[in-house]
Amino acid sequence: MKNSKLTIGFAITGSFCTFRLVFEEIEKIANEEIIIFPIMSEKSYEIDTRFGKASRFVEKFENITKKEVIHSLEEVEPIGPKRLFDVLIIAPCTGNTLAKIANGISDSCVTLAAKAHLRNNRPIVIAISTNDGLGTNAQNIGKLLNRKNIFFVPFKQDDPNLKENSLVAKMEMILPTIRKALVGKQIQPILLLN
Numbered sequence: 001m002k003n004s005k006l007t008i009g010f011a012i013t014g015s016f017c018t019f020r021l022v023f024e025e026i027e028k029i030a031n032e033e034i035i036i037f038p039i040m041s042e043k044s045y046e047i048d049t050r051f052g053k054a055s056r057f058v059e060k061f062e063n064i065t066k067k068e069v070i071h072s073l074e075e076v077e078p079i080g081p082k083r084l085f086d087v088l089i090i091a092p093c094t095g096n097t098l099a100k101i102a103n104g105i106s107d108s109c110v111t112l113a114a115k116a117h118l119r120n121n122r123p124i125v126i127a128i129s130t131n132d133g134l135g136t137n138a139q140n141i142g143k144l145l146n147r148k149n150i151f152f153v154p155f156k157q158d159d160p161n162l163k164e165n166s167l168v169a170k171m172e173m174i175l176p177t178i179r180k181a182l183v184g185k186q187i188q189p190i191l192l193l194n
Contacts, residue, residue: 006034006035006086006087006182007034007035007037007084007085007086008029008034008035008036008037008085008086008087008088008089008178009036009037009039009079009084009085009087009088009089009113009117010026010029010036010037010038010039010065010088010089010091011039011040011041011088011089011090011091011109011110011113011114012038012039012040012041012044012057012061012090012091012092013041013043013044013090013092013093013094013096013097013110014041014043014044014047014094014096015092015093015094015129015130016044016047016049016050016051016052017051017129018091018092018129018168018171019051019052019057019092020051021171021172022091022092022127022171023057023060023061023064024171024172025091025171025172025174025175026061026064026065027064028175029174029175029178030064030065032175036064036065036067037065037067037070037084037085038061038062038064038065038067038068038069038070039069039070039071039076039109039110039113040057040058040061040069040070040071040109040110041071041097041108041109041110042071042072042108042109044057045058045069045071070109070113071109072109073108073109073112075109076109076110076112076113076116077112077116078116079113079116079117080115080116080117080119080120081116083120083122084117085117085122086122086182087122087123087124087125087178087181087182088113088114088117088122088123088124088125089124089125089126089127089174089178090110090114090124090125090126090127091125091126091127091153091169091171091174092127092128092129092168092169092171093126093127093128093129093130093169094129094130095128095130095131095132095133095136095137095140097110097111098126098128098130098137098140098141098144099136099137099140101114101124101126101140101144101150102139102140102141102143102144102147103140103143118149121148121149122149123149123150123151123181123182123184124149124150124151124181125151125152125153125174125177125178125181126144126150126151126152126153126169127152127153127155127169127171127174127177128141128152128153128155128167128168128169129167129168129169130166130167130168131163131165131166132165132166133155133165133166133167134157134164134165134166134167135165141167145190151177151180151181151185151186151187152169152177152186152190153169153170153171153173153174153177153187154169154170154173154177154187154188154189154190154191154192155167155168155169155170155190155191155192156168156170156191156192156193156194170192173187
């Protein structure tokens with residue numbers, strides 16, 4: 001596999017606290033001369049938080065990828081029919097987005113991108129960041145672990161003493177997870193201790 005021929009969709013959802021780490025990985029992927037189509041959930045595209053202004057994140061994403069951010073249902077609809085990506089990455093993937101994908105709900109641009117991409121029998125890589133991964137969303141992680149063409153970036157509890165149900169992916173493992181997913185393999189181990 002030559003990186004220059006690899007085309008990925010990279011979707012960001014609203015776990016704003018992990019954006020810094022995710023953008024570091026997007027830069028690494030771009031440096032591999034991989035073609036990246038940037039996608040942002042509607043909320044991550046428009047909401048300013050204590051972690052930064054939405055417009056700054058959009059600008060950064062566009063500067064790294066040299067493409068305009070896709071952020072609406074209309075813009076993601078062609079992903080399936082045009083077979084735009086070899087792989088779709090959702091990082092960070094919130095519990096809300098995770099639950100929707102697990103239960104076939106496609107009412108946002110990221111979940112519709114996932115549905116459109118999956119119809120082509122191509123891999124999706126999920127890097128979770130959710131405060132209820134060992135709570136309500138544990139069942140959705142289980143569902144997706146058993147679903148064809150869904151692969152997880154290894155994850156761990158990020159603060160077991162103060163947020164015992166919270167899980168976050170090890171973002172620096174996004175690219176190795178992509179490489180495994182492209183040959184139909186789940187990188188191991190999925191559950192990390194530190």
